Amino acid sequence: MFAKLKRAAQGARVPHHKGTSGTATVQMPLPTRIVLPMQQHIGAPCTPAVKKGDQVYVGTVVGRAGGFVSADIHSGVSGTVQSIDSVHMPGGAHSAAVVIVPDGSQTPDPALKPPVVTDAASLAQAARDCGLVGLGGAGFPTAVKLAPKTPIDTLIINGAECEPYITSDEREFLESSETVMRGVKAVREHLNIGTVIFAIERNKPQAIDLMFSLTQGDAAYKVQPLDSRYPQGAEKVLIETVTGREVPRGGLPADVGVLVMNVTTVSALGKYLDTGMPLVTKRLTVDGDAVNKPQNVEVIIGTPIAEVLEFCGGVKDDFAKLLMGGPMMGTAVADVNSPVLKQNNALLCFGEKAAHIPVPGPCIRCGRCIEACPMGLSPVEIAGAFQKGDVAALNEMMVDLCMGCGSCTFVCPAKRPVCQTMNLAKAMQKKGGAK
Ligand code: SF4
Ligand code: SF4
CATH class of the missing domain: 3.40.50.11540 (NADH-ubiquinone oxidoreductase 51kDa subunit)
Structure with a gap:
């Protein structure tokens, strides 16, 4: 058994579909409300810094960082705090969120000024x-x-x-x-x-x-x-x-x-x-075969996805799947009322055909997943160790280096969910025990 192959930096030749690259970004008008989850980063969640009824401005802090590895969250509108709610994040988890209704004036927070940076x-x-x-x-x-x-x-x-x-x-x-x-x-x-x-x-x-x-x-x-x-x-x-x-x-x-x-x-x-204006807007690529007007749009962070899709001409009748992020590593979004987050760079809408998940066949041990892995891992061998619950082998094969890129799944001719198995194997390695 080998631990890790010499990294070949292979990856996969995926189709580009960069149809929106040649057109300028369009600014989206003010949404009806913004929803700002307190977890929009890796690390500790923020704590709400405002309460229901508070007046806020563009750039006002509404969520204070919860620790060293965390990041403040600011309002992208001037308006009134409607509520502090619990919302579903795109991946399914819950987060506290500050909901703000804009007043339309887009008044900047008077305390904002460019920082003095010397070192x-x-x-x-x-x-x-x-x-x-x-x-x-x-x-x-x-x-x-x-x-x-x-x-x-x-x-x-x-x-x-x-x-x-x-x-x-x-x-x-x-x-x-x-x-x-x-x-x-x-x-x-x-x-x-x-x-x-x-x-x-x-x-x-x-x-x-x-x-x-x-x-x-x-x-x-x-x-x-x-x-x-x-x-x-x-x-x-x-x-x-x-x-x-x-x-x-x-x-x-x-x-x-x-x-x-x-x-x-x-x-x-x-x-x-x-x-001195903090991060309150984000450019998003809105694309996929089930959206009517693919384009790049600049939106206020916290805008409900449904409003972004409506601005982009709405979705087609066969709309079946929404992704936040790209098709290789993006997150499936269950609720179109989820908000746009800071780190979100794309909303992709796919019809039934593109969203269809194929039935996996048996592994034919072709080794293509090994050739494709940019980290030099052996996904097919790791999957075998995972099935046996062999944590020592998972350690030796360095499954922790897997970054979940999905190249192995993309190239697998048997349509096996290889990357998903790698994620389960990583979790098993982390726990040091059973599936
Ligand atoms: S690419 Fe698929 S079929 Fe080929 S060895 Fe890997 S898991 Fe098996
Ligand atoms: S998902 Fe993990 S195992 Fe699969 S190709 Fe990417 S890094 Fe390698």
Whole structure:
């Protein structure tokens, strides 16, 4: 039995479906209400900082961070707090949520002003006051990322956007390059980072050309076009592809001197440094074969998904499945009244045919899942160990390195739910015991 194959960084050649990449983002009008769950990030949930009947403004803190790994939540409207409710999150869990009815004036909070940033600590504090989290989908609080314990020599700006359909990061490059560069320069300066690499898949030639033109002549900046291959944008995969460095098992990018920031995240930081307006809006790619007007829309965080879909012309008669995020790693949403969250970058609507889940056949031991795994794991062997309840084997085969990218499921000719089995195997390994 082997522990882990030499990482081949294979992944899967998934169809791109980037049909919304060529059109400018449309701003959505004010929603009828916003719903702000207190858990919109990895880490401790926030505590509501307002009560029913309170007046709030655009940028007012309505949820206070619940710990070091957490992020404040701000109102994107001026209006009145209608209630503090318990809501269903898109994945099914419950969260306390602040519900606000807009007054239509969109008055900014008078206390807001651009932060004074002079060093790494004040930059991290600015990210904390902005309520910033990883906007590529991860939702990890940016302030924590900006306080690495070891020196960083390379900043990678993640513009891979390897999930099919999603084009919101590409539009960030094209529509907000000034704030992208503002954020990048601040991080580079205050964390004393020598090299910045813009890592962008080749299926975004306009974004690549733009970043080349904005950085030419400065040796500190590089633009690295990448193969269009899923999951090119996964943090550990990207670091290895771009720098050749392998993040150790259980380690962090900072352990190999690298900081990775998603392009929309660094741009949001740039906007905050200039304006003092915290994170209250988000660009979303709305696409899929069951939505009438696919497009990128800028929405106020907390807007009910149903209102976004209505703005996009509504859904078609055969609408059967809604995903928050991409088709490879997104979360199925059961309730269209769920709100848009900070880390949400896409809403994908699929009809019955695309949403159909095939009946799995027996494993034919073809090994394609092994070839596809970007982490060098052996999903078919891990599945066997899981069936036997062999935790020692799961440890030896390093199932904890699985990032749930779904490449193994995508390539499996028997249509087996390989990635789902990996998730169960990881849970078994974590518990150290039975299924
Ligand atoms: S790709 Fe599917 S059929 Fe092939 S070895 Fe893996 S699980 Fe078995
Ligand atoms: S889901 Fe896990 S096992 Fe499957 S390809 Fe991705 S990293 Fe490998």
